[in-house]
Amino acid sequence: xxxxxxxxxxxxxxxxxxxxxxxxxxxxxxxxxxxxxxxxxxxxxxxxxxxxxxxxxxxxxxxxxxxxxxxxxxxxxxxxxxxxxxxxxxxxxxxxxxxxxxxxxxxxxxxxxxxxxxxxxxxxxxxxxxxxxxxxxxxxxxxxxxxxxxxxxxxxxxxxxxxxxxxxxxxxxxxxxxxxxxxxxxxxxxxxxxxxxxxxxxxxxxxxxxxxxxxxxxxxxxxxxxxxxxxxxxxxxxxxxxxxxxxxxxxxxxxxxxxxxxxxxxxxxxxxxxxxxxxxxxxxxxxxxxxxxxxxxxxxxxxxxxxxxxxxxxxxxxxxxxxxxxxxxxxxxxxxxxxxxxxxxxxxxxxxxxxxxxxxxxxxxxxxxxxxxxxxxxxxxxxxxxxxxxxxxxxxxxxxxxx
Numbered sequence: 001x002x003x004x005x006x007x008x009x010x011x012x013x014x015x016x017x018x019x020x021x022x023x024x025x026x027x028x029x030x031x032x033x034x035x036x037x038x039x040x041x042x043x044x045x046x047x048x049x050x051x052x053x054x055x056x057x058x059x060x061x062x063x064x065x066x067x068x069x070x071x072x073x074x075x076x077x078x079x080x081x082x083x084x085x086x087x088x089x090x091x092x093x094x095x096x097x098x099x100x101x102x103x104x105x106x107x108x109x110x111x112x113x114x115x116x117x118x119x120x121x122x123x124x125x126x127x128x129x130x131x132x133x134x135x136x137x138x139x140x141x142x143x144x145x146x147x148x149x150x151x152x153x154x155x156x157x158x159x160x161x162x163x164x165x166x167x168x169x170x171x172x173x174x175x176x177x178x179x180x181x182x183x184x185x186x187x188x189x190x191x192x193x194x195x196x197x198x199x200x201x202x203x204x205x206x207x208x209x210x211x212x213x214x215x216x217x218x219x220x221x222x223x224x225x226x227x228x229x230x231x232x233x234x235x236x237x238x239x240x241x242x243x244x245x246x247x248x249x250x251x252x253x254x255x256x257x258x259x260x261x262x263x264x265x266x267x268x269x270x271x272x273x274x275x276x277x278x279x280x281x282x283x284x285x286x287x288x289x290x291x292x293x294x295x296x297x298x299x300x301x302x303x304x305x306x307x308x309x310x311x312x313x314x315x316x317x318x319x320x321x322x323x324x325x326x327x328x329x330x331x332x333x334x335x336x337x338x339x340x341x342x343x344x345x346x347x348x349x350x351x352x353x354x355x356x357x358x359x360x361x362x363x364x365x366x367x368x369x370x371x372x373x374x375x376x377x378x379x380x381x382x383x384x385x386x387x388x389x390x391x392x393x394x395x396x397x398x399x400x401x402x403x
Contacts, residue, residue, distance in 0.1 A: 001034075001367070002276065004031075006039070006083060007041050007098060008027065008088065009088045010024050010089040010095075011043060011071075011092040011094045011097035013040060013042035017261055019176065019288040020114050022264060022288055023089070024042075024355075025040075026178075026359040027087075028054050028055075028363075031363060032053075038248045040302070041054045041056050041094060042057060042077070043094065044058060044070060045060070052229075053264065058075070059073045059078070060072045060073060074093065078282070081099070083105075085109075087370075088112075095144065099111075099147055103147065108370070108373035108377045109149055110240075111152070112152040112154070113152065138166070140164040145162065145165070149169065151171045151172070153174055153398060154174065155173065155175065155310045159173050159401050160303060165391075170376070174373075175291075177360070177361065177363065178291050178357050178358065182265055182381065183267070183292060185271050186267060186268030186269040189266070192352060194232060195230055198229065198230035199229045199276075199337055201272060202234070202274035202278075204289040206236070207239040207240050207340070208238060213239065213272075215242065215324055215329065216280045217246055218250065219250055219329035219333065220255060224255055229337075230256075231256045233257070234262050235260075248313075269355030271292060272296050274293070274298050275337070276299055276336060276337065277290065278301055279301070279303070280303050281328065284371065290302060291311060295350075295351060295354035296324055297347040299346040300350070303325070304321065314372065316350075317350035318346060319335075320349065
């Protein structure tokens with residue numbers, strides 16, 4: 001096995017918890033365990049811990065339209081080594097910097113297509129409207145990913161989405177790994193966030209409009225008519241106050257607890273205490289939290305959209321319902337809460353199914369893609385690359401990372 005000096009370039013990383021962050025963290029750990037010299041290149045964050053092993057923090061400024069997000073200001077003097085391969089995880093400032101390094105130095109470049117980018121355009125003022133009329137988001141994604149040797153997609157729906165953007169590079173479907181050991185070894189929360197005697201529901205994710213947590217709250221309101229339920233949400237985001245207000249409006253303010261962010265090394269304890277996981281996001285590329293919940297034996301009731309279609313084995317590890325249908329979400333959740341034998345059976349099946357997705361096995365498959373990318377770069381003549389589509393100079397060319 002060839003060992004690489006690989007740079008994992010990402011615009012999102014701890015302490016911001018999300019699927020991309022978890023994916024990059026687990027890949028870094030497994031690559032280093034295998035003997036590779038791997039480094040995460042991420043924006044500086046004022047709350048990041050000191051002395052992070054294998055992490056290089058690039059100077060950054062706060063992004064004013066999303067609390068906690070930083071915009072990197074990259075400079076070559078911050079690189080820890082001469083990389084042999086670049087693996088980008090976001091097509092933003094640091095992703096574009098990684099792309100430039102790869103092309104300028106003739107390095108193989110692998111990029112993971114993590115998410116449906118149009119669904120996040122509302123975090124950039126005016127971009128959603130501009131995209132509606134110009135299709136600028138998929139055009140930029142196409143220009144970025146067609147410059148790499150190999151694209152990684154976490155699910156088949158994401159592979160099809162990438163192809164719909166016009167991405168013509170080889171696309172390999174490799175899901176994000178799960179750290180079963182960390183989840184299993186996480187301590188149980190003490191005291192429990194669920195009041196004694198309540199049916200323990202959990203949901204995890206960023207509180208953004210695209211995550212549709214309002215659907216989960218409406219489902220809980222329906223469930224409360226039949227069962228004494230209590231929902232714990234783990235995560236943070238800009239929609240916290242509107243969702244708290246909605247919970248009060250629905251009459252379930254006392255049945256919901258917004259716990260805030262929980263360190264990754266502790267989240268497994270919350271999963272293991274829960275009886276059921278509810279999820280309503282329609283924008284997931286894979287729904288990593290769904291896999292984590294199932295790995296801890298928690299059946300899932302989720303909307304059947306995007307990556308969640310491959311994240312739940314219908315009727316065996318949980319149930320899928322139509323997007324936005326809170327009544328169906330409540331109905332399937334109630335079916336499991338009223339039938340403990342069925343819930344336990346799905347719990348065992350969920351654990352067995354999710355355990356096949358270990359971080360170690362996934363890292364081995366990604367290294368095989370690194371080998372493939374290296375061979376492609378050697379065998380393929382330098383491709384004709386068309387320039388990035390450009391916005392007006394004031395908005396795009398003045399971007400800190402450039403395009």
